[in-house]
Amino acid sequence: MISLSQIHISMQKLPTGSFVCYGETEEANEVPAYRLRKLLFAWHQRSFYGNQLKQVHSSRGEGIELSPYMAMDYLAEPGVLLHAKLSWDDDVLKMQKAALLFKEALEESWYMPSFEEWREGRTGWKLNLPVAQMAELQQLASGKRLDEAFWRKWFNDIAREMLLQDPDSEISTKWRRLEAESILLRESGSQVDTASAHASWMQEEDWLLAIGWTQDNTPYRICVQLVEPYAETYVDGTTTAKDNAADWRLRFIAQDRKDANRFVEFSTTGNSLSGIVPAAWQETMDMSIQEQTDRLLRILPQLESEFQLGKIYEQLSDEQAWEFLTDWSLQLVAAGISVFLPSWWEELQRLRPQLKAKLKSSVGSKRKAMFGMEQIIQFDWRVALGGVVLSEEEFAQLAEQKKRLIYIRGKWVQLDPAYLEQIKATMRQMEKKKGLSFREVLEMHLLDSGEEADADSALSAKEEDKAKMKIRVELNSSLKTLLRQLNQTKSIPLVERIEGLEADLRHYQQEGVSWLLFLRKIGLGGCLADDMGLGKTIQFIAYLLAMESGSTPSLLICPTSVLGNWQKELARFAPALNIHLHYGAQRARGEEFEASIQGADLVITSYNIAQLDEKELSGVKWDALCLDEAQNIKNVYTKQSQAIRGLDAVQRIALTGTPIENRLTELWSIFDFINPGYLGTLKHFNHQYAGPIENSEEDSPLLAARVQRLVRPFLLRRVKKDPAIQLDLPDKYESKAYVALTPEQGALYENVVQSLMEKIEAVSGIEKKGLILASLMKLKQVCDHPSLFLKDGGAGAGIAATGTDKAARSAKLERLLEMIDELRSEGGSCLIFTQFVEMGHLLQARIAQERGEPVQFLHGGLSKAKRDDMIARFQDESLPAEERCHIFILSLKAGGTGLNLTAANHVFHYDRWWNPAVENQATDRAFRIGQTRDVQVHKFVTLGTLEERIDEMITRKKGLSDQFVGTGENWVTEMSTGELRELFALRREWMEK
Numbered sequence: 001m002i003s004l005s006q007i008h009i010s011m012q013k014l015p016t017g018s019f020v021c022y023g024e025t026e027e028a029n030e031v032p033a034y035r036l037r038k039l040l041f042a043w044h045q046r047s048f049y050g051n052q053l054k055q056v057h058s059s060r061g062e063g064i065e066l067s068p069y070m071a072m073d074y075l076a077e078p079g080v081l082l083h084a085k086l087s088w089d090d091d092v093l094k095m096q097k098a099a100l101l102f103k104e105a106l107e108e109s110w111y112m113p114s115f116e117e118w119r120e121g122r123t124g125w126k127l128n129l130p131v132a133q134m135a136e137l138q139q140l141a142s143g144k145r146l147d148e149a150f151w152r153k154w155f156n157d158i159a160r161e162m163l164l165q166d167p168d169s170e171i172s173t174k175w176r177r178l179e180a181e182s183i184l185l186r187e188s189g190s191q192v193d194t195a196s197a198h199a200s201w202m203q204e205e206d207w208l209l210a211i212g213w214t215q216d217n218t219p220y221r222i223c224v225q226l227v228e229p230y231a232e233t234y235v236d237g238t239t240t241a242k243d244n245a246a247d248w249r250l251r252f253i254a255q256d257r258k259d260a261n262r263f264v265e266f267s268t269t270g271n272s273l274s275g276i277v278p279a280a281w282q283e284t285m286d287m288s289i290q291e292q293t294d295r296l297l298r299i300l301p302q303l304e305s306e307f308q309l310g311k312i313y314e315q316l317s318d319e320q321a322w323e324f325l326t327d328w329s330l331q332l333v334a335a336g337i338s339v340f341l342p343s344w345w346e347e348l349q350r351l352r353p354q355l356k357a358k359l360k361s362s363v364g365s366k367r368k369a370m371f372g373m374e375q376i377i378q379f380d381w382r383v384a385l386g387g388v389v390l391s392e393e394e395f396a397q398l399a400e401q402k403k404r405l406i407y408i409r410g411k412w413v414q415l416d417p418a419y420l421e422q423i424k425a426t427m428r429q430m431e432k433k434k435g436l437s438f439r440e441v442l443e444m445h446l447l448d449s450g451e452e453a454d455a456d457s458a459l460s461a462k463e464e465d466k467a468k469m470k471i472r473v474e475l476n477s478s479l480k481t482l483l484r485q486l487n488q489t490k491s492i493p494l495v496e497r498i499e500g501l502e503a504d505l506r507h508y509q510q511e512g513v514s515w516l517l518f519l520r521k522i523g524l525g526g527c528l529a530d531d532m533g534l535g536k537t538i539q540f541i542a543y544l545l546a547m548e549s550g551s552t553p554s555l556l557i558c559p560t561s562v563l564g565n566w567q568k569e570l571a572r573f574a575p576a577l578n579i580h581l582h583y584g585a586q587r588a589r590g591e592e593f594e595a596s597i598q599g600a601d602l603v604i605t606s607y608n609i610a611q612l613d614e615k616e617l618s619g620v621k622w623d624a625l626c627l628d629e630a631q632n633i634k635n636v637y638t639k640q641s642q643a644i645r646g647l648d649a650v651q652r653i654a655l656t657g658t659p660i661e662n663r664l665t666e667l668w669s670i671f672d673f674i675n676p677g678y679l680g681t682l683k684h685f686n687h688q689y690a691g692p693i694e695n696s697e698e699d700s701p702l703l704a705a706r707v708q709r710l711v712r713p714f715l716l717r718r719v720k721k722d723p724a725i726q727l728d729l730p731d732k733y734e735s736k737a738y739v740a741l742t743p744e745q746g747a748l749y750e751n752v753v754q755s756l757m758e759k760i761e762a763v764s765g766i767e768k769k770g771l772i773l774a775s776l777m778k779l780k781q782v783c784d785h786p787s788l789f790l791k792d793g794g795a796g797a798g799i800a801a802t803g804t805d806k807a808a809r810s811a812k813l814e815r816l817l818e819m820i821d822e823l824r825s826e827g828g829s830c831l832i833f834t835q836f837v838e839m840g841h842l843l844q845a846r847i848a849q850e851r852g853e854p855v856q857f858l859h860g861g862l863s864k865a866k867r868d869d870m871i872a873r874f875q876d877e878s879l880p881a882e883e884r885c886h887i888f889i890l891s892l893k894a895g896g897t898g899l900n901l902t903a904a905n906h907v908f909h910y911d912r913w914w915n916p917a918v919e920n921q922a923t924d925r926a927f928r929i930g931q932t933r934d935v936q937v938h939k940f941v942t943l944g945t946l947e948e949r950i951d952e953m954i955t956r957k958k959g960l961s962d963q964f965v966g967t968g969e970n971w972v973t974e975m976s977t978g979e980l981r982e983l984f985a986l987r988r989e990w991m992e993k
Helices: 033-041 068-076 090-108 115-119 131-140 148-165 170-190 195-201 204-210 279-299 318-334 345-350 392-401 417-433 438-446 477-487 507-521 536-546 560-573 591-596 607-612 639-645 664-674 682-694 700-714 743-760 765-784 786-790 797-802 804-808 811-825 837-851 864-875 916-923 946-956 970-974 977-984
Strands: 007-013 019-025 054-058 061-066 086-088 111-113 125-127 220-227 231-235 238-241 248-256 263-266 338-340 354-359 379-385 388-391 405-408 411-414 457-459 471-474 526-528 554-558 579-581 602-606 621-628 648-655 732-739 830-834 855-858 887-891 906-909 935-942
Touching (some): 019 033, 033 061, 086 090, 090 125, 111 115, 115 204, 131 148, 220 263, 220 279, 220 318, 248 279, 379 392, 388 392, 392 405, 392 417, 438 471, 438 477, 438 700, 477 700, 507 526, 526 664, 536 560, 536 621, 536 648, 554 607, 560 602, 560 864, 607 639, 639 664, 664 682, 682 700, 732 811, 811 906, 811 935, 830 837, 837 855, 837 887, 916 935, 935 946, 946 977
Parallel strands (some): 007 086, 526 648, 554 602, 732 935, 830 887, 830 906, 855 887, 906 935
Antiparallel strands (some): 054 061, 220 248, 238 405, 354 379, 379 388, 405 411, 457 471
């Protein structure tokens, strides 16, 4: 039934900018939304006859929501049902009139960007109505509720909505341009202050011009040029500018927009013109000059003449010229005014003063050779300002003038007070040290990656760190040659003939010996890090013979396992050398020690003895101090490492095939031994290099490259497969032997993992790390053999008593026995490495029982004599067949380095280590010079277990140790419980059934 009751229509504005339309009958009953939709929008096409409008509920009842644009579109032409009896609220009637105005404004483009909005940090529009329409809108805004702010906000919302509805419309295009130009203007303003700085001087027409909304239709543009003082006098052979505070000048130009070469110069003070003024310009020229003068003064009130208000003071002092170059010109450009600055200014901004230390000509020469890292080098200061180089005295004189810009020797240079203070502070700091140390010069030279190695060198701790002054060292010819030789080993003269050496050195070995002797000559230590098997031993022996010996012997410290090897190699290749072995219970101690080494050329001892006999060894200044397998001092905090570092020597040498095993600090430890202090303190090195590199931070490649440049001159490394070495070694073939867990091993494995997971949540810190590392060890033991984990007497008679049943408990041991059978049938010999001494004993007993032939096991508990006998029994082909041993088990720690075991052509890694470098080092006991057969390397991997995860991890790592970073077990202790569960979890599909 159709109601004939009159309905009153009102509207409410929401905080979102939308409007809600309500209806109410004469009886004060609310009109349901569905009925309002039919009554009001039955003829409104844009809302699809009301169907696209949303129904809302509020405290006033049901209503229909209209967006800002939809409200304007409907109220401009409200179409209602013919039979509807409606009355409109007074505010709605006003909105209908405003809607008509807004719709006409959009059609006629009576709108523009709002300068007021922009000054408040927003982007918006405002109406630009003709006089009659503007008067009508102002009349509508006379009420308290529907004030000017209401109408401005509604129109802004309408415009924004149009952008979304029609992105290709004219208003959308204008809006995008407005936002882009406004953002650009704000960004340029941020260089001098903020957008509010522009708002302080800009008028609306300035702003509309700056954002490109309006165009300057004059046929010319106004430009400002800063003209520098001209040079006129010469003092001490240098060109200088006129010493006049008003020599800088502002030049004002009207430049043809179509022809840049056509311009007229004018003066703002007298409105005078110079040049021919085109006829088309004459009518507006005077007025335009005054307008532009007013505009310039709004931008830069500092330029207003004290004597003529409203005119520009065109002559600038030095200080004002500096302000114009660095600040005022940016403000003018941001306002859309063309500015011409001197051609040298752009380059001058990029240049930073450099402090140069010119080394005196005698430094590094034969008359004054280098002796060590801390040798103080004398130099003279030079200060480079752009292309001008000043002496210390000249710099001090210029600094006293306290000018920002100065013209000297035909060039302008800037004297920034901040940089001048840095230069002075650096000079004062260096003066306290009485010069630069050779270490500092070397570091500056090596870290300068932007220049040739023999060019002047530079260092800045960080390029972006402007708080630190960059020092540039100007090398003399002697130091240039020296540093070139440090960086290019092949440029060092070779030692051709070494008296007393009973061997012919390969070419790369000659280079190694010459390199060590070169470092000795300049008082520096070195690390010979050749690949395993390339002859580090013979190179050091040749070095001992070739060096000019002092009054005291040299000292060699090596692992106990290779003491005998060194004795035999020295006796073989340098029989003329007098060798003293400081080892064993009968060694000389106390006062007898010094007498015992009299007449010796070389004293040999072990790392353990070096710690025990620290007092005796530290009482001698050794001619050369050499560490074989120098990775033994990788932990700087151990008593052994500290004792060895305390020894005094003319030169320190480190021999190692693995300068890094796990962490970058191990490299620091070796370098702090050979050249103490060269890489700074351990704390500094960790903070500056090791931490960021090992954590793969963003700048780690750059830092790694820096470390490489620093260590390269003192670390000589060649690898066997380098074509330049030309070893002609046989091939090495690596393969993996995959085995499964037996049911017994699987049960034990899961018990260990379950026990760990139950305890891990209740512990933290050191206790958590200890629990994880202990579990790691247990899991590795389970993978090797259940007896190793259970301690159930798997060694000795226990194995023999149970026969092959014992082998069946470990698929890994069973597979090893099969492979040994095969290689022995072909006459091969093998090395078997394990990290567990108990496993070595178990393997020795089991293999000996199966094979019926002798099996040796070398570990750390054996005496030197016993080790030497084992090595000879394996290596000596002259021994009778019944005395030879072809199966050699070695603990990874005791037998993985230093030994020459080329009789083996098979190498087994029974259990895996975390670091491939350690495994490769052990493999190279067989794959080295002297090997004549191809070497087969077999690495056991227990499927579905931690061993497989370790193998996958090693495979993914691609030579990190070559970039200074290895892997270790400590990272596992930092894992979350979930990550540990994933790492240790047993994949049962690989278990034996």
